[in-house]
Amino acid sequence: MSDAKTLHHSFNLYITNDDYIFEPTDIDGKPYTDAKRSLSISRHSGDVVLNPLDTPPPQTPDRAITVYGILGIISLSAAEYLIVITSRTPRGRISNQPVYLANDFRLLPIAPPTYHALIDHPVEKHLLALVENHLSTGKFWFSYGWDLTRRLQAQHEDAPKDEGKAMWEMADDRFFWNKYLQSKFIDITTSNPEQDLSSYILPVIYGSFDLRPTRIGRANFHLVLISRRSRYRAGTRYFTRGIDSSGNVGNFNESEQILLVDEEADGVGISPMVEGNTRMSYVQTRGSVPIFWAEVNTLRYKPDLQIMDMAHTLSALKQHLSEQLKLYGTQTLVNLVNQKGHEKPVKDAFEQRIEELKMEGVQYEYFDFHNECKHMRWDRIGILIDRLEESLVNGGYFHQTIASAEPLKTQTATVRTNCMDCLDRTNVVQSALAKWMLTRQLRAVGVLDEKSALEDYAEFMNDFRGMWADHADYVSKAYSGTGALKTDFTRTGKRTREGAFQDFCNSAMRYIRNNFFDGERQDAFDLITGTWVPRKGPAASFFIIMDTRPLIVRSMPYALLFSILMIFAGVSLPRSSDYSLFWYNILWLVVLSLSLIYIFAHGIKYVSWPRLNPPVATIFYEGPGFRGSQSGRGLKLPFGLEKVLEKQLARAGQQMQRPLLNQKIEEIEMGTKKE
Template sequence: FLYFLVGSNQAQTKHRVLKIDRTEPKDLVIIDDKHVYNHQEVRELLSRLDLGNRTKIGQKGSSGLSRAVSAFGIVGFVRFLEGYYIVLITKRRKMADIGGHSIYKIEDTSMIYIPNDSVRITHPDEARYCQFLFTCFPFSDTYSYDLSHSLQYNLTLLQRPYELWSSAASSAEEEVHTQSKQDSFDIFEDEGLPTQVVYGLQNEPYYKYVWNGKLLERVKDIVHHDWLMYIIHGFCGQSKLLIYGRPVYITLIARRSSKFAGTRFLKRGANCEGDVANEVETEQIVHDASVMSFTAGSYSSYVQVRGSVPLYWSQDISTMMPKPPIRLDQADPYAHVAALHFNQMLQRFGSPIIILNLVKKREKRKHEKILSEELYPAVINLNQFLPPDHWIDYIAWDMARYTKSKLCNVLDRLSMIAENVTGVLRTNCVDCLDRTNTAQFMVGKCALAYQLYALGMIDKPKLQFDTDCVRLFEELYEDHGDTLSLQYGGSQLVHRVKTYRKIAPWTQHSKDIMQTLSRYYSNAFSDADRQDAINLFLQVYQPLESKPHLWELPTDFYLHQRSTMALPQERRSYTLWWSEGTLSYLPVPYDEVTCEDNMRKMKVKRVNRFDESIDIYTEFFKPYELTSFDDTFCIAMTNSAREFMPKTVGVDPSPFTVRKPEETGKSVLGNKSSKEETLLQRKTAASAPPPPSEEAITSTSEDDSEEDRDDDGSVSQRSTPIKLLTESGESARTQERLSFHHRPIFLKWISSLHPPTETFLPPSSSLPRREPVSCFTEDSIYAVCPPQADRDSRDVFESHVMTGQGQMRALCRDDMLMYREYVKNRYM
């Protein structure tokens, strides 16, 4: 009548045990003794439990313990109309590695019913709810890295001085694990060596991007935090850029918001709390993979956001139309919902916040223009209460109209916008899919150039198209866009980067038509079931026998708009629309400053310096496992030299050399067997949902090729107090340069590395100084002068030779300390 859940570390040297009561039909009873067992202790415990649960000969009943399932982690606990289920991760795939921390994609889960059959109370609708929860979502998880926060946030905590945490460290809950003489035999107890202690920080996740927070809510205060695994929904992909053999990892992480989440036509605009539909935070991390750790390595991160227009608006899908009309559901003259949304951004990202609005501005019948006419006055209203240094920048640009011009280059214009961005960019169109993904790619391409420049990999912050580097980055971004489009719109991208470059092959048009039809089918027939699955997984709707079933609700509007069911207890100011303390720390984000509110979210852990929980080497290299080089993730991931560099002799190996399309390595890969191609091709998280032919798709606001045929290719632009694009004549529009006020921001390296002139010279203070550690002379082919080794190197070599001859040197104090801690952690 009990479930025993045994968890261990990767080396299986430390174990914890959870006891789950199965006699309660509708309650969840979990017991965690918080004790850490070694391998021998947990074997003895399970053996005693097995013997104690065996029945006598001739009696019916249990025959002892039996293994139910093996899993990689707990997603959470959920209850519908009967008892509780436990959701376990049964299949995973490694997707990325950041600073030695592995990030996995969840590929399969298992849901196990907890109550025993003898106490089970059945309900006829239970099976239907179970089918909803089994809908596949591409989730990502990790054991040791906080995916809900950005890299900047995670590393900022470690840079704070120890004095700030000294009071918390003295009252830390977890002290160094010491065993008494009665518990174990310590062969080093007479050495008198001190125990080396380090302090670490454990912060709370950012629950806006955590998707299983509600599933863990019942147990997070009962069980040890090692049992809790917070997962995100979105995308994770990583590729390796080889620069003359030097590995540089480019990682793309997309975090989809769990607030106001749903499918395309069923979730538009914002809710009463300022959460917008299809809100995704995309972070690109570039780091030199030659050095693994965060403390000694070189890391760079850039974040941008996409999300629906923060207004009360929706589209009527009661009629079968490819483009349902846009309607404003509620008047908001004081921009209250927009204020709530941008207050969240100021707290998380600081200032300035830059809006790139890509919706259409000139239409024969007003459709998308309705949103621009409402968003622009809302930003004007909010800015009049902010200091000028922290104004919200607003850029309105009709990208779809500009694309139709034969004389204008869309990507050049996006590059101009990206060059002037000095903060976090928030991009939106109507769906935040095709146009938004291309715009984010161009901004990310510009940021990638500055990241490589700051790492000392290139001499100018410029990257050209048709280079191995940009092709690798473009493929990564298209996988990112396909995945996000499948989650929200039901299909892959309709318009890609090649479409806007106008170099897409003629076969791409037929694929676009199929994606459009698939998207339309998905929105019409399957979006409602997907929305129900999301509401059930996020526990927005919790089944009760006294309430209507989920599939019986005419709308889920009241589930996401909480203010409609109760009067607000606190009315926010329309003028002081930001949270207390946010404005005083700008441009630094409030979430990253050292204040009492943020200090309460941290827990200080006191652990042994050699403890496996902080041993990056053991976690990454896994010395306790027998592995093959061909199966390692760093070799199997997408590689610029293997997949993009031409295979002909005499080719420049630089990934920054412009190549012709027929020179790429992709054509060579096409001749390989399907097994080799599967090994070499990553396809990251885009393979999570079923193909578009099985799961349907949309086409409306993103498919702009059928509209405005009588309009020319120029774009009307207006000048506003918020630095809109300036209105100019027809001849000046194609050559217009954008002008923004450059302000100091928290990511200082972007503005400091951007001089006002067109010539980019790397400042000596910003580039890491890489000096050779050895000097080699220009020897002839007949005689070689060996380099001189320093004294330390000779000592190491002599010690190695003497050890091989049986003459070991005396162990010093540090050696004894290290060996003692290794033996205690491994075997005691």
């Protein structure tokens, strides 16, 4: 890789009245002794220029800060913003290259002076808050010298054609999380060789990275677990289900478990310093059930299930599986969705489409996780592994040594696992498959003999289980907003009452987040990945901060809270008379009850929906397929009951105008589409 394409590790960022100027610095944070081309970005026009070699840094900048990478540039409604990494934490080394977690970011505005007033516009501040929240809650990983976006086998296979390329050119497009943010730098680089910004284009992944030094007996080695989240169809739990027309699925993650060990003449990995002369990896994937389906939030604990029988479902499924076959080889599709109750239609629709497709190289395997493992019998996952053993052995793993140019083994198949969310059940199964394959790998390099099992080494199993449990939490927090369920089994190898209680707490928190907060989280994903691009001028996007719901809808939560306050006041405040509070309490209990009934009857109107790309077509889908109860979409009032409702509300102290109620009843009778 040429010097112009080698990534810089850090910069002095000088902020002047007119420019942001990046001066590359060495590992110690000092300017290089040999000249490096600095970078200037105009604070007014956004022009990006690679300066000549002899350009000195500004003598009297307004400010100077240290940054460790440029995440990119994002354009909002009033201005562009330069996003830089201002804090990093080293979390391990692979091939002697450090891997970092980005801890803190800074957003620097790029706008003409006449636009500065618009930066304080409510729309701009809202969009800016979405970006900042995404950066503060996500886990972003990077390395200056090792490509985190690609698995070991892909790096080896692509090595001949990667010669002379910059890291961004080699990166896996799916997992290059900030590709959209770096589009301006990439366009300049590809259009003008004299302005090659490759040393400033830092690929970042969104996911997890964990490297743990561990041992079995006298053998020392490193165990690494990496999860890479796809930037395509990225988003939150209930707003990115299923597949899109391009074959991308929600919550797609590639998980790679890497074993780094040194093979020596007198043993395997005896030295406490592990160089990783032998590298072995095993890759699994997960992703939402690859058909068109959704769960529509209505404030119920279980949302309304909806399966859209689209004409292009088979085409999208074929695109998805064709890409998996091309990238990973033979596919074993492990489906953990329940065969009874709420989840059954998803299982049936998936199986129907797989049967219709009959694609060569694709094996379908159903495992009724909840039935097989009921009463906390998690050991019964072994039943699934026994059924998959032949395909696991044939698919193998990647095995490479520093002494050989060609790998000793390659992985020719992967297991693609899904449950409904691709979180909790999926985590348990993936960790079990990873342990099974790791046992084979350790036996292959002599760390384990044929009679030994990993469970015989408690210290190692603590590391292994902790790594997979942390990995489960990373993936779950990115998608659902909370840690994973069932991680007590992943951490300890058994189900506990404490773990069950923690699952209850996480489930309750998921309900709250998924119904009342995920709309803005989804908007942030759409902004960062370029799925939605703001039009210039905050007025054009004013709809994203407006509440256009009818007054009666907006008023009900306030009526509910006020009635609770009044009941509490009647019970707790000191009284100055003996007058009975019976009718007082009845009055406010009626208000509370009616408010709750109305809110849950119209639950779909109280969910935090995405504003940038609202899922209108999904919510109001009326084509062929399966639809659940359709609850929470409005009261279906028999003739005359609107008058009773009006009297009850009036008695409860509600000041309502008759025309507004009549309009609301009319809208309910005509259906929710009008809103």
